[in-house]
Amino acid sequence: MKPPPFEYAAPTTLEDALALLREHGGDAKVLAGGQSLVPLLNMRLARPAVIVDLNRLPGLDYVRQVDGWLAIGAMTRQRAIERSDLARERQPLLHAATRLIAHPQIRNRGTVGGSLAHADPAAEYPAVALALDAELRVAGPAGERAIPARNFFQTYLTTALDVTEIVTEVRFPTLPQGAGWSFLELSRRHGDFALAGAAVTLSLSSSGMLDGARIALFGVGATPLRATAAEALLTGETPGDALFTHAAQAARDAVEEPLSDVHASAEYRRHLAGVLTRRALTEAAARARGGRAA
Amino acid sequence: MTAQTSRQAARTRQVRVTVNGRQYEATVEARTTLVDFLRAHLGLTGTHVGCEHGVCGACTVLVDGAAARSCIMLAVQADGAELTTVEGLSRDGELHPIQQAFIDRHGLQCGFCTPGFLMSVCELLQHDADPDDEAIADALGGNICRCTGYQQIVESVRLAAAKLREEGGSS
Numbered sequence: 001m002k003p004p005p006f007e008y009a010a011p012t013t014l015e016d017a018l019a020l021l022r023e024h025g026g027d028a029k030v031l032a033g034g035q036s037l038v039p040l041l042n043m044r045l046a047r048p049a050v051i052v053d054l055n056r057l058p059g060l061d062y063v064r065q066v067d068g069w070l071a072i073g074a075m076t077r078q079r080a081i082e083r084s085d086l087a088r089e090r091q092p093l094l095h096a097a098t099r100l101i102a103h104p105q106i107r108n109r110g111t112v113g114g115s116l117a118h119a120d121p122a123a124e125y126p127a128v129a130l131a132l133d134a135e136l137r138v139a140g141p142a143g144e145r146a147i148p149a150r151n152f153f154q155t156y157l158t159t160a161l162d163v164t165e166i167v168t169e170v171r172f173p174t175l176p177q178g179a180g181w182s183f184l185e186l187s188r189r190h191g192d193f194a195l196a197g198a199a200v201t202l203s204l205s206s207s208g209m210l211d212g213a214r215i216a217l218f219g220v221g222a223t224p225l226r227a228t229a230a231e232a233l234l235t236g237e238t239p240g241d242a243l244f245t246h247a248a249q250a251a252r253d254a255v256e257e258p259l260s261d262v263h264a265s266a267e268y269r270r271h272l273a274g275v276l277t278r279r280a281l282t283e284a285a286a287r288a289r290g291g292r293a294a
Numbered sequence: 295m296t297a298q299t300s301r302q303a304a305r306t307r308q309v310r311v312t313v314n315g316r317q318y319e320a321t322v323e324a325r326t327t328l329v330d331f332l333r334a335h336l337g338l339t340g341t342h343v344g345c346e347h348g349v350c351g352a353c354t355v356l357v358d359g360a361a362a363r364s365c366i367m368l369a370v371q372a373d374g375a376e377l378t379t380v381e382g383l384s385r386d387g388e389l390h391p392i393q394q395a396f397i398d399r400h401g402l403q404c405g406f407c408t409p410g411f412l413m414s415v416c417e418l419l420q421h422d423a424d425p426d427d428e429a430i431a432d433a434l435g436g437n438i439c440r441c442t443g444y445q446q447i448v449e450s451v452r453l454a455a456a457k458l459r460e461e462g463g464s465s
Contacts, residue, residue: 001346002330003327004325005305005324005325006325007303007304008305008307009302009304010373011300011301016300016301020301024303031371034366034367034368034371035363038327038348038367039347041325042327042346042365042366043347050303051368052303053370055371056300102436103432103436104414104417105361105363105414106348108357108361108362109360109362109363109367190432
């Protein structure tokens, strides 16, 4: 189908973009990469009166290191992350997840901020942001504020972002020296939305014990979720198959209401949460050991 | 047409684009997708409309050199951009080596998806002159073909890459 009629504005300053959102409020929809919004327009599942296109805003397209953070402009294309040596070196979890987002043609247009603000529960970046405790920088009528990822995702396609606000930057903590990571998902075909996935980071102490672990699951609920009980099980323990199987069971139990649809039943998604957690922990631990040996 | 200011929202807008080296200017409804603009306004019907929601890849074109799906991009977003469509591939009436390779290796049957495949391959080979099978699969994963079963398409890309490397080497 074709998009329904709407008014369109392409502000060239953040100030103008914010003024447009203030003026049109909930009738306006922000257009970033458009790889989710335009399909919704074409299918007429979204009927905004006004589209505010951020693609003419200068200065929101960058990847840079700021202290212990990788700071990424909200309009940075996913393809730029894929091609960024800085992203690959400083935040390999983010980099690896990027390659699993749809296809190159989509990543050429899709943006970091757009994917987070869209908040599809099966999308990769929200899970990465949650696993890493990323921080979203947001501009609005009252100025700027920072929203931690754990407070950002509220429910299906719904975030803490007000209709008058725009994400301007996302900060991902860089991966600490010696930490291990893994990002795994299962989809029916490469590039399809994940049926379920797991993002894991962990670190080992000098004696080889687990200092801490973070597990974010996605595709299994209305938002990505942290498997905190599984994380707690791991801390202070020696990594190994039995421990990871035990933690995977806890991760599986953390999945309360997985989506059930034509692609996968709720039970299958819950099952996958456990399997992927176990595999991701194993891979992350191997990477952490490799890093320490090096 | 009123002046386009940064703060003004309007239903129609003026668009200036360069397509295959030629400049075009038109006033379009903001809701016009890029593929409909190319086909209906500019008469460039080589770019095909398939699923219209960004899944099949038939409408793939190059926007400032980057492959993008023109069914999920608005024409107004292309204002000021340089576009390449399948019509821009041939040189002096000769098929582009990628096009010729698709013929030589039977990389098409009905041909509906082919313009999209060609443009995706075009971007791939600009960045990677000698892609391995994994890189080819990654580049083509977003293009769906119902006829060929993909194997001949992968072979077409390998042949095209080899031919372009030869051309590059001899020039």
